[in-house]
Amino acid sequence: MTDALLAGDLPLPPRPDYLRHGSTIASWLTTTDHKRIAILYAITITFFFFLGGAAVTAVRLELFEPNGWLLTSDTYNKLFSFHGIIMVWFFLVPSIPNTLGNFLLPLMIGAPDVAFPRLNLFSWYLTIAAGAFTVYALLAGGVDTGWTFYTPYSSMFSNSHVFAAAAGVFVVGFASIATGVNFIATTHMLRAPGMTWFRLPLFVWAIYATSLIMVLATPVLAISLLLVIAERVLGLPIFDPARGGDPILFQHLFWFYSHPAVYIMVLPAMGVVSEVIPCFARRRIFGYDFMVYAMLAIAGIGFFVWGHHMFVSGQSALASLVFSFLSFIIAVPSAIKVFNWTASLFRGQISFESPMLYSLGFVGLFTTGGLSGLFLASIPVDVHVTDTYFVVAHFHYIMVGGSVSAFFAGLHFWWPKVTGKLYPESWAKFAAILMYAGFNMTFLPQFFAGYLGMPRRYHTYPAEFQIYNVMSSAGAGVLAVAYLLPLGYLTWSLFYGGRAGNNPWAATGLEWTTTSPPPPKNFDRQPRVDRGPYEYHAEGMSAGTDAPEVQNARDIR
Amino acid sequence: MSDESALLREPWFDFGRQREAGKFGIWVFLGSEMLFFGALLLTYTVCRIEHPDAFAAAGRATNIWYGTINTAVLLTSSLTMAMASQAAASPARLRRLVLACLLATALLGLAFVVIKGFEYKEDIDKHLVPGAGFALPQPGAQLFYGLYWLVTGVHAVHLSIGIVLVGRLFWEFYRRELPTQANPELEITALYWHLVDIVWIFLYPLIYLPGRSS
Ligand code: HEM
Numbered sequence: 002m003t004d005a006l007l008a009g010d011l012p013l014p015p016r017p018d019y020l021r022h023g024s025t026i027a028s029w030l031t032t033t034d035h036k037r038i039a040i041l042y043a044i045t046i047t048f049f050f051f052l053g054g055a056a057v058t059a060v061r062l063e064l065f066e067p068n069g070w071l072l073t074s075d076t077y078n079k080l081f082s083f084h085g086i087i088m089v090w091f092f093l094v095p096s097i098p099n100t101l102g103n104f105l106l107p108l109m110i111g112a113p114d115v116a117f118p119r120l121n122l123f124s125w126y127l128t129i130a131a132g133a134f135t136v137y138a139l140l141a142g143g144v145d146t147g148w149t150f151y152t153p154y155s156s157m158f159s160n161s162h163v164f165a166a167a168a169g170v171f172v173v174g175f176a177s178i179a180t181g182v183n184f185i186a187t188t189h190m191l192r193a194p195g196m197t198w199f200r201l202p203l204f205v206w207a208i209y210a211t212s213l214i215m216v217l218a219t220p221v222l223a224i225s226l227l228l229v230i231a232e233r234v235l236g237l238p239i240f241d242p243a244r245g246g247d248p249i250l251f252q253h254l255f256w257f258y259s260h261p262a263v264y265i266m267v268l269p270a271m272g273v274v275s276e277v278i279p280c281f282a283r284r285r286i287f288g289y290d291f292m293v294y295a296m297l298a299i300a301g302i303g304f305f306v307w308g309h310h311m312f313v314s315g316q317s318a319l320a321s322l323v324f325s326f327l328s329f330i331i332a333v334p335s336a337i338k339v340f341n342w343t344a345s346l347f348r349g350q351i352s353f354e355s356p357m358l359y360s361l362g363f364v365g366l367f368t369t370g371g372l373s374g375l376f377l378a379s380i381p382v383d384v385h386v387t388d389t390y391f392v393v394a395h396f397h398y399i400m401v402g403g404s405v406s407a408f409f410a411g412l413h414f415w416w417p418k419v420t421g422k423l424y425p426e427s428w429a430k431f432a433a434i435l436m437y438a439g440f441n442m443t444f445l446p447q448f449f450a451g452y453l454g455m456p457r458r459y460h461t462y463p464a465e466f467q468i469y470n471v472m473s474s475a476g477a478g479v480l481a482v483a484y485l486l487p488l489g490y491l492t493w494s495l496f497y498g499g500r501a502g503n504n505p506w507a508a509t510g511l512e513w514t515t516t517s518p519p520p521p522k523n524f525d526r527q528p529r530v531d532r533g534p535y536e537y538h539a540e541g542m543s544a545g546t547d548a549p550e551v552q553n554a555r556d557i558r
Numbered sequence: 559m560s561d562e563s564a565l566l567r568e569p570w571f572d573f574g575r576q577r578e579a580g581k582f583g584i585w586v587f588l589g590s591e592m593l594f595f596g597a598l599l600l601t602y603t604v605c606r607i608e609h610p611d612a613f614a615a616a617g618r619a620t621n622i623w624y625g626t627i628n629t630a631v632l633l634t635s636s637l638t639m640a641m642a643s644q645a646a647a648s649p650a651r652l653r654r655l656v657l658a659c660l661l662a663t664a665l666l667g668l669a670f671v672v673i674k675g676f677e678y679k680e681d682i683d684k685h686l687v688p689g690a691g692f693a694l695p696q697p698g699a700q701l702f703y704g705l706y707w708l709v710t711g712v713h714a715v716h717l718s719i720g721i722v723l724v725g726r727l728f729w730e731f732y733r734r735e736l737p738t739q740a741n742p743e744l745e746i747t748a749l750y751w752h753l754v755d756i757v758w759i760f761l762y763p764l765i766y767l768p769g770r771s772s
């Protein structure tokens with residue numbers, strides 16, 4: 002009893018949690034509760050994920066045969082473009098930040114909500130409006146420029162629905178900026194008493210670094226798309242070489258956003274993994290400070306490497322040299338993080354629950370993807386494999402193998418907190434392993450096909466590459482099953498799952514001190530923090546199996 | 559204080575903190591806006607370096623009178639905006655002064671848009687819209703005017719949003735829906751207004767002064 006009292010577990014009058022706080026549709030659509038907005042986002046991005054997945058299913062079916070048996074080249078172009086646009090801007094960029102980040106950031110810093118709750122809701126509505134534009138572009142006949150909207154094709158030649166698609170991405174960019182501003186202000190202004198910067202969980206740091214990139218890079222994307230729209234609609238000559246314009250300028254503007262944006266997509270994943278690994282290894286994270294500095298370094302240096310996408314675009318040799326060098330430099334902080342995750346396992350009491358399986362999958366696949374990035378960063382290799390399936394494999398290893406796995410890790414890890422329900426663990430383990438296998442089946446062959454010279458973005462190919470494509474398409478089937486499984490058993494758990502306690506994983510972190518699901522204002526008492534985020538064992542010792550004491554939650558009033 | 563409790567919003571417990579957060583948030587957003595306009599100015603710079611002569615000729619074809627008068631109008635509006643926010647911050651109750659300054663700010667902003675409208679009309683009459691029948695022979699001049707229309711258009715959109723925000727504040731203060739004193743929304747609107755002004759200070763020399771020095 003006294004222990005419970007000390008830990009702040011006073012008996013409280015019953016009160017509804019955030020899910021039961023109001024049950025009408027209107028109470029959801031006008032909510033300013035960050036947890037409900039997180040759910041709104043989760044539903045939205047799940048929809049887009051399966052939409053983008055449907056498009057690529059047709060692409061993979063087409064590639065079973067070398068001769069273009071299923072689709073015309075036009076349809077094929079539209080499908081992979083739609084897939085890229087949806088997956089990047091409507092799934093991966095908002096995935097972890099807007100769902101898990103929205104839900105957890107205030108909880109993790111001991112705050113009742115984000116700094117600007119109404120702006121938070123507004124940003125979701127912007128996402129919906131942007132999604133409407135993009136889906137309209139699809140229904141009206143599609144867009145065929147690829148997700149990169151390269152000029153002069155997009156501005157002068159394509160006769161598909163570039164305007165609607167670019168407008169959708171333009172608008173969703175502002176949703177991103179609004180979220181970034183909100184998260185930065187929240188982290189600065191709403192930390193609980195005692196929550197100093199270096200007691201922040203790494204997930205919070207990751208969301209913070211991501212938000213910085215969102216705020217500083219996204220406006221440049223907006224401008225590059227605005228210029229394309231202006232050229233198409235108003236006939237301005239910005240990218241038209243015949244009238245003095247410069248089509249390469251578009252690539253500079255676009256990649257000035259889109260290289261940092263790849264870190265928007267992977268930093269939050271690093272944050273999730275940094276929470277999960279210490280919990281299931283019962284270990285403090287190795288080198289907390291370096292993890293923080295590495296993330297900030299990635300966010301910063303990420304702004305200065307965009308030219309590695311333009312080695313063959315007619316960029317000067319000197320510029321290529323500098324961009325190549327900086328691209329090697331940016332691999333250093335990523336490598337530090339990989340080493341620190343593995344070092345955190347050392348002398349741990351490791352258990353392999355599903356979040357841990359997904360996270361370990363992340364580490365392996367992210368490393369593979371990152372190392373292949375180094376191949377691409379060296380100019381002589383890149384000239385050989387650029388615009389081949391090698392590049393496709395590179396970024397899918399990081400974005401799908403890495404980030405999507407980490408998203409599933411986080412989804413499983415915090416599912417009990419978000420819903421108050423437990424999911425069937427053996428199904429989850431099976432799905433995690435299947436996802437890892439399916440992923441490698443799909444994308445490993447693409448490294449080989451690309452290295453042998455198979456170009457990307459064609460709907461036919463020389464017959465010698467068929468073996469790789471059949472492997473890849475078969476793997477994609479396995480992967481699809483692995484993605485559908487959680488949809489099934491997690492939904493099942495909503496109705497039939499067991500009740501989750503406050504802290505089912507015996508994890509540290511403020512979010513586990515409140516009830517599952519949390520009350521509308523997150524904490525019944527203002528939390529106070531007097532220690533670091535990963536105190537799974539005493540300083541200098543190895544992992545114990547005892548549950549960490551819950552962070553102190555005391556009344557400050 | 560009753561003033562403060564009327565202004566306190568979720569999720570804050572402390573009004574001072576809320577106001578600090580609001581200001582901090584708008585500064586972060588202004589940082590984002592800097593890159594928004596920065597990307598446009600970069601595009602301008604690249605094009606100007608590629609076509610120096612055409613840009614000089616195109617700059618000479620602008621009507622510097624409109625630009626200069628508008629600069630004066632906008633800078634004055636910044637003055638009245640700053641006065642409004644100083645008056646609201648002062649402990650003396652200066653509600654009438656705040657109202658007057660806000661109204662002046664909104665009207666000056668509108669005046670800018672109207673003058674800009676006349677300038678646009680003249681530009682159209684002088685065939686300074688890129689495309690067939692463009693007035694100047696150099697190809698780079700079309701580039702200049704392409705950017706001219708885009709940058710001033712984006713600036714005018716920002717300014718119009720500013721006018722709506724200032725007008726809304728004026729209306730709420732006038733109807734006494736919100737206390738004027740120490741109102742954080744006023745400070746935030748003022749910061750945004752000044753940014754729109756500063757952007758113009760960059761645009762003025764880039765648009766109206768090329769080619770006029772010699
Ligand atoms: C370890 C650091 C990394 C390095 C050195 C690196 C290097 C490169 C290089 C040089 C290219 C251009 C290849 C070409 O087009 O010829 C490239 C493409 C790409 N990378 Fe990375 N990369 C790294 C990390 C990442 C991360 C973390 C992500 C995503 C989360 C990512 C996503 C992409 C994407 C999407 C493309 C292809 C874009 C396209 O052309 O459609 N990269 N990378």
Ligand SMILES: [Cu+2]
Pocket residue numbers: 259260263306307309310
């Ligand atoms: Cu890159």
